[in-house]
Amino acid sequence: MQLVFDDSYFMRKALEEAEYAFEKGEIPVGVVVVIDQQIIARGHNLTELLNDVTAHAEMQAITAAANFLGGKYLKGCTMYVTLEPCQMCAGALYWSQISNLVFAATDPDRGYRKMGTRLHPKTKVTSGIMENEASALLKRFFIEKRNLN
């Protein structure tokens, strides 16, 4: 039997991270960074707990992945993230020269595509992997938050 590590497998790991964020009262966004079928960084949104707008899941994972690799460029890496990155995170991915970006749910308001943020020319983008699961988690978060306020 061969284990299949496909985009859905890794996006499921990113969704687990998003669930950790949810449990902490954070907007549920999670990420993993993968190289050669190995997860080298994980992260979830911590902007509220850390009181820091820069503490998006992707930013933490970029720093962690570079730390693991011992170099600041993420060539050969794939980022799996449950929500389309914002301007800041896409701008960080631009500098990282990451090879692949895979995201689940789209962000029609503040996503990098709507905002016109440029990724690195070498970065290939795949979207929609486990989109329904990621969107459902985000919707559940905002419904619960609305009901609490």
Add this chain to the structure above:
Amino acid sequence: MQLVFDDSYFMRKALEEAEYAFEKGEIPVGVVVVIDQQIIARGHNLTELLNDVTAHAEMQAITAAANFLGGKYLKGCTMYVTLEPCQMCAGALYWSQISNLVFAATDPDRGYRKMGTRLHPKTKVTSGIMENEASALLKRFFIEKRNLN
């Protein structure tokens, strides 16, 4: 006698930070964040030393200023930075809702204006303060770097 704390005063402090970066072999960009005439955060580019593309001066200062204030929004704050911010840093400033951004040198290639990055609607922008000094420092860095390689 009254001490004058004007834009040039604070930009000079940002330039001091840029010089620290220069001495460490980093692209010389420096920043201070000010509220009520008080510097609450300083930073300089550390991408090489930290092996981290997210370690721009602005990102560190946004985190430090929020830490000082005990909240993630930088309302009432002014960031003085010696180079026009990139997409990532402008994207972080967007989330921070900072009141004022003052930068010295422009970055016609990778600056946020060329890239079309959106700042928060409440953020007022001033540019060109001590532009010559900031540009001269950057030029000196790249000339020295070229001669070393």
